Amino acid sequence: VVSWTGLISVCVKGGLFGEALSLFVQMDVAPNIATLVSVLVACGRTGELNLGRSVHGLLHKYEGSLGLIAGNALLDMYVKCERINEAKQMFKEIFVKDIVTWTSIISGLVQCKKPKEALEAFHDMQSYGMDPDKVVLSSVLSACASMGALDSGKWIHQYIKRKNIEQDVHIGTAMVDMYAKCGCLDMALDVFHDMPYKNIQSWNALMCGLAIHGHGRSALGYFNLMVRTGLKPN
């Protein structure tokens, strides 16, 4: 079972989700919880909700009450399959929640266009004494971006500075996106220029923001700059 699980998890890590699922159905030994967790990741990424639900059933047979990692993996699978109600139900069933649990439900709410609920969940998380990390903050910044919540977005920016939270390309891009969608183009540009590493998504967040707010020429200027730095448009 360790060999099968190892193979499946390597496929999942390499993005070969279909291969992972076909290995799973070929297994000639009983899967264990580690196997099922990797399979759930593959189900989420491929939208295989029905298989995900079967795995949910199997997990209940293995352990009456789900462990944290299995619970989190199920929650993430429902989120990625866009089943927000089932995700919310899972969230309730995970009694001892960690930062991954909270991040999954918050990003699910953002994806299901419920940014207000996402921000509320973020506040709940803090009231339980959970310290936000850069991953959950990226999702919360997306919530702010999609509802134009500039004040909350600024608060998060300050929080990141105050707590010395490691800034990377993901959080930098989320910040550019938030400022740009909120119409705060000066701040978007400041953050963008301060980013040591920019990927194509960082440039895209900036260009979309400029374009949406009537600065099409400026967006084109940045597009030229991007191409000149050697990044290929997708």
Place this chain on the structure above:
RNA sequence: AAUGAACCCUAUU
């Protein structure tokens, strides 16, 4: 051997 992050999807029409 195991769980959460950008963009797109969700802009425009």
